[in-house]
Amino acid sequence: MNDLYRRSMTAAVERLGSEIAGDDDVTGVVVTSAKKTFFAGGDLKDMMKATEDDAEQIFEQVEATKAALRALETCGKPVVAAINGAALGGGLEIALACHHRVVVDDDKVKLGLPEVTLGLLPGGGGVTRVTRMLGLQDALMTVLLQGTQFKPSAAKDAGLVDELVASRDDLVAAAKAWITEHAADADAAKQPWDRAGYKMPGGTPSNPKLAGFLPAFPALLRTQLKGADMPAPKAILSAAVEGAQVDIDTALRIESRYLTKLITGQNSKNMIQAFFFDLGAINSGSLRPEGVPTYEPRKVAVLGAGMMGAGIAYSCARSGMEVLLKDVSAEAAEKGKQYSVTLLDKAISRGKMSEEKKAEILARITPTADPADLAGVDTVIEAVFEDPSLKNQVFAEIKDVINPDALLCSNTSTLPITELASGVDRPEDFVGLHFFSPVDKMPLVEIIRGEKTTDATTAKALDIVTALKKTPIVVNDSRGFYTSRVIGTMVNEGLAMLGEGAHPQSVERAATQAGYPVGTLQLSDELNMELMVKIRNATKAAVERDGGTYSSHPAEKVIDTMIEKGRSSKLKGAGFYEYVDGKRAGFWKDLTATFPTAETQPDFEEMKERLLFIEAVETARCFAEGVIESAAAANIGSIMGIGYPPLTGGAAQFIQGYVGATGKGTAGFVARAKELAETYGERFEPPAYLVELAEKGERLPA
Ligand SMILES: C[C@H](O)CC(=O)SCCNC(=O)CCNC(=O)[C@H](O)C(C)(C)COP(=O)(O)OP(=O)(O)OC[C@H]1O[C@@H](n2cnc3c(N)ncnc32)[C@H](O)[C@@H]1OP(=O)(O)O
Secondary structure, eight states, X not given: OOHHXXXXXXXXXXXXXXXXXXXXXXXXXXXXXXXXXXXXXSOHHHHHHOOGGGHHHHHHHHHHHHHHHHHHHTSSSOEEEEEOSOEETHHHHHHHTSSEEEEEOOTTOOEEOGGGGGTOOOTTTHHHHHHHHHOHHHIIIIIITTOOEEOHHHHHHTTSOOEEESSGGGHHHHHHHHHHHTTTOXXXXXXXXXXXXXXXXXXXXXXXXXXXXXXXXXXXXXXXHTTOOOHHHHHHHHHHHHHTTSOHHHHHHHHHHHHHHXXXXXXXXXXXXXXXXXXXXXXXXXXXXXXXXXXXXXXXEEEOOSHHHHHHHHHHHHTTOEEEEEOSSHHHHHHHHHHHHHHHHHXXXXXXXXXXXXXXXXXXXXXXSOGGGGTTOOEEEEOOOSOHHXXXXXXXXXXTTSOTTOEEEEOOSSSOHHHHHTTSSOGGGEEEEEEOSSTTTOOEEEEEEOTTOOHHHHHHHHHHHHHTTOEEEEEEOOTTTTHHHHHHXXXXXXXXXXXXXXXXXXXXXXXXXXXXSSOHHHHHHHHOHHHHHHHHHHHHHHHHHTTOOOOOOTHHHHHHHXXXXXXXXXXXXXXXXXXXXXXXXXXXTTHHHHSOOOSSOOOHHHHHHHHHHHHHHHHHHHHHTTSOOOHHHHHHHHHHHHOOOGGGTSHHHHHHTOEETTEEHHHHHHHHHHHHHHHHOGGGOOOHHHHHHHHHTOOOOO
16 A cells, blocks of 8 residues: 555545535445555555564555544445455455445456465454454454455455455445445445444454453464464554554554554565565566576376376376386386375365266376387476485486486486486586475475586476466575475484573574574484485585585584484484374484583574574575575575475575674674674674675665
C-alpha cells in the first residue's frame, strides 16, 4: 500500500461520503479492480527501505490507510468487494472492510494474508477483522499464523469470502444483485461487529472457556518455532489476543503499532528479500542463460532405482514425463516403482489423489533392466551410488541407445562434475543435478555446471527442474558444490562445541533456537558419520594431490570417537541418540561420559552465532571462488536445501543484512567474523573478497 493507493482510497472514500450525504439514490458500493489482480497489498519495496527512524511516519501512514477502510465500512451503505484477481495482504484487507465478498471461482486467483511468511503482520485491519469474523482460534490457526494463500473455494470454506461466481463477467452483476436483495436490510450496511449484540465467535479472552486454554497458544507457538526468534507470529498472536479484548478502533491501533515494529525491524527485510524478491526472481528464470529455447523433457531414463532414483522417477512421472526406471535387475527396478505406489497410496488416503490419477502416473513408469528399452530417451538422470567408476559405467552402457543429443544429468551430492563428465563422450551435454532427500518433499535442486557444460545444457537442466515444480539454483563445480560444502561446516561446528565440553542439549538447542530445523547432533546421526569420514578422506586426498596442506577440524576427533564406539548413524540404530525401532529415543546414555560436560558452559548466544557465521563465511568463500555467483541463489539454496534459518533471509542476506555490536551490513559481519576467528580459529576468517566488498561498500552479485 503505497502513497498513491492511500491518497486515491482516501479521496474515493471522501467523495463517497459527500455523495451519500447529498444523494439518497446511492444504494450501495461495489469495489473492484480494472487490473489483472484485485490488489497485491502493501508495497514490499517501500518496506525494505524503512528504518527505525521512520517508525512514527509509518505508524501514521498505516493509521491513515485504516481510517479510510473504517470510513468505508461505516459509510452507511452496503459495500461489496467484487474480487476479480489475486487479493493478498493489504489486498484482502480492503475486501475484509467490505460487507460482502464475491470472488470469481478461478483456482489461479489467490486470496490470503501471507504477511507472516514475510516477517510482517496483516496490519491493514487483517488481524482485527479476521479475528472478529472467525473467532480467535480459527483466525490464528487457519489464516493468520499460517499465511496460507487460498484458492477461492477454500477461502469460502474458511469463511473469508461469501460468494463464488463462475466468470469475471458475472462479478459486478452479482455484487449489485446482493445490494438490491438487501435493500431493506439495515444490517447489510454494517459489519457484524458494528451490529447490536455482536459476539465474537468462540468468545473473547474474558470468556472462561477460552481463557482456560488461551495460555496454551504461546506455548504451542514456541514449540512450533522450536524457540527460534520469529517476531512476526509472536506479534500476530499478541495483536489478535490484545485486540480481542477492546473496541475495534483500539484493536486497529494496537495492530498498527505491532506492524510498525515489524516493518522497521531487520527480520521482515530478511524474509521479504528471500521469500518475495529472491524466490520470485529465481522462479521467473533469473539464473537461466538467455537465448535458449524452452526445453520440454518427454522421455526420461532414471538410472538406479534406489531411494533417490525412485524419488526422481516419481517426481518426473507426476509432472507428466514418461519414465524408464533402470536398475541392474528387473526386481530392483520394480522395487523402485513400488516407492511411487506407496507415495500415491498415501496421497489417496489423505484425499489428495484419485485412483484414476494414481493409475495414470504409474502407467508412465516402466521399470527395466535392459538398456535397449531406453531407445528414444531425451533426458538421462543417473542416480546410482556415489562411485565415479560406477557412474561412468552406467552412462557407457546406454550411450548408444538414447537420443544422440539427450541431456546427461548426474544426481550426486559431492562428486566433482567435471571429473564425472570426463567419463562420458559428450561432456558439454553433461550437468550435475543435486536432488535432496526425500525427493518428493524437498523443493530445491542444485544444478552444477562442469567445466565443459554449455549454457544450452544449463538452460535445459533449469527447464527440467522447473517442469518438476521445484526451485533451481545454479552453481559451478567444486568439491561439495555449494550446499553440501556449506552444511558440512555447520555440522562440524556443532560437533566441535560438543568436543569442547558444551552440554549436548545446549548444542542441539543452539541450532534450533538460531532457527535451524534440527540440532547438529541429530543431523549428524541422519547424515551418517561414516559418510563424513569418506568425504573428509576424499577432500584430504584432493588437497594433497593439488600440493596443499590439509588442516584438520576439531570435529574430526568427535566423529572418530563415535565411529570407534560403533555409533555412526541413525541407519545403524546408534549415534548421538539412542534409536528404538528406527525412532529417536533420547541421547545415548554414555554421551556425557564420552564427551564430558565442562564446568563452565560457553555463552549460548555465541554458540548460535558460531553456526550462523561459519556457514555464512563458507558462503562468502564460495562467492570468492566463483562456486556461487548470485546472492538470491545463496539465500534460496541455503534455506530450502540445507535448513539455514529462514528468519535470516539466507546465508548471503545474513551477511548483507547483519545487525550486531560490531556494526551493520557486510562491514559489521566482517568485523564480527574476525572476532570469532581470533577466538575459534582461522576457519572464521572472512575471505579477502568479502573484506574488500565491505571496504568498498559494495554488495554481493544479486
Ligand atoms: C499492511 C499489509 O497488511 C502488509 C502487506 O500487504 S504485505 C504484502 C502482502 N502481499 C503479497 O505478499 C503479495 C505479493 N505479490 C504476489 O504474490 C504476486 O505479485 C501476485 C499474486 C499479486 C501477482 O502475481 P503475478 O501476476 O505473477 O505478477 P508478479 O510478476 O508477481 O508481479 C508484478 C510486479 O509487481 C511487483 N509486486 C507484486 N506485488 C508487490 C508488492 N506487494 N509490493 C511490491 N511489489 C510487488 C512484482 O515484484 C513484479 O515486479 P517486477 O515487474 O518489477 O518484477
